[in-house]
Amino acid sequence: MSSTNDDESSPIWMATVSAPTNIACIKYWGKKDAKWNTPTNDSVSVTLDQKDLRAVTTAAASIKFEKDRLWLNGEEEVGASDSKRFRACVDGVKALAADPSKWKDLKIHVSSYNTFPTAAGLASSAAGYAALVAALAELMSAKETYQGQLTTIARQGSGSACRSLYGGFVAWKAGSAEVSTEGGTPWADSMAVQIADENHWPELRAVIMVVSDEKKDTSSTAGMSTSVATSTLLQHRIAKVVPERMASIEKAFLEKDFESFGELTMKDSNQFHSVCADTYPPIFYMNDVSRTIVRIVHAYNKWAGETRVAYTYDAGPNAVLYTLEKYVVEVGALMAHYFPSPATATTAAAADGYFNDSTFAND
Numbered sequence: 001m002s003s004t005n006d007d008e009s010s011p012i013w014m015a016t017v018s019a020p021t022n023i024a025c026i027k028y029w030g031k032k033d034a035k036w037n038t039p040t041n042d043s044v045s046v047t048l049d050q051k052d053l054r055a056v057t058t059a060a061a062s063i064k065f066e067k068d069r070l071w072l073n074g075e076e077e078v079g080a081s082d083s084k085r086f087r088a089c090v091d092g093v094k095a096l097a098a099d100p101s102k103w104k105d106l107k108i109h110v111s112s113y114n115t116f117p118t119a120a121g122l123a124s125s126a127a128g129y130a131a132l133v134a135a136l137a138e139l140m141s142a143k144e145t146y147q148g149q150l151t152t153i154a155r156q157g158s159g160s161a162c163r164s165l166y167g168g169f170v171a172w173k174a175g176s177a178e179v180s181t182e183g184g185t186p187w188a189d190s191m192a193v194q195i196a197d198e199n200h201w202p203e204l205r206a207v208i209m210v211v212s213d214e215k216k217d218t219s220s221t222a223g224m225s226t227s228v229a230t231s232t233l234l235q236h237r238i239a240k241v242v243p244e245r246m247a248s249i250e251k252a253f254l255e256k257d258f259e260s261f262g263e264l265t266m267k268d269s270n271q272f273h274s275v276c277a278d279t280y281p282p283i284f285y286m287n288d289v290s291r292t293i294v295r296i297v298h299a300y301n302k303w304a305g306e307t308r309v310a311y312t313y314d315a316g317p318n319a320v321l322y323t324l325e326k327y328v329v330e331v332g333a334l335m336a337h338y339f340p341s342p343a344t345a346t347t348a349a350a351a352d353g354y355f356n357d358s359t360f361a362n363d
């Protein structure tokens, strides 16, 4: 945290934090409590490399500021600071501040940049809200009274954001819908936990194929709410499929078993998009190019006689391909052959997260 010294009597306190995006292998899709964003099922994701896909956020506080304000990619989002999501993050972190009385009456200015398309299904909200909560926590030297409190705050911004607070392989345990607010700070058993850190599987890579950078027409929040109300496949997924897959994929990741990890990741992406198709009216996030990439991946793995690359798609048409370092060039060349213009964008590895930053120990 730093302060500008132009006016000693009313300094501007500032902190800048960068948070990576995360891409789920077992998808979160459905809320059992909309206020706290408590999910209907466990999910698990890989936190991507800080360098490539991230949100960089500065939070500033001063008695000089008249109201809370938010800028996104350089443009002010008028009214956004009154939104339920933003308020939950700001007020939630204020309650955990080392000295709450210092920050109580100060207004907050937030400026955030994404290094990738916003709202195109590349988990920009995950990085954005994780960076917001992390920047505020840094600014106010917030400390968790109970493990998982900052993840409870971040998930109110966007559910998937809670996983971006950690690096490596991160599960979000659904827990129960109850949240205790005893003592003024929330605590719940629904929280993000690190399964393996970013050093566990350094050969793992993600290749991002930006199929479209347009904003999606059905937001995740609206889409999953309709799925919960109408999809019977989602109910089967919650009760039967996800619990089994969570156990298997955690084992595969810990054993660095790419064959199983890749297969489970692809099957879960396919089921998530099947749930979208089973939603009434149906939701379509993938497009023809997305489906062509699926076919190429399966043909390539069949030719190789093993799973060398695995696709996954969030709420948008863009592909994230997990592979191993030794196949990155081959996978990149394969995709460049079919999509000669600039589709293949970035490679990134499992990365560090906020809680591994030495400036803020998770104590």
Ligand code: DP6
Pocket: 023, 024, 026, 027, 028, 029, 037, 043, 123, 125, 126, 157, 158, 159, 160, 161, 220, 221, 222, 313, 314, 315
């Ligand atoms: C398909 O976290 O964006 O990416 O909690 O309503 O803000 P809200 O939804 P959000 O949904 C992410 C859905 C997903 C799967 C995942 O990341 O697990």
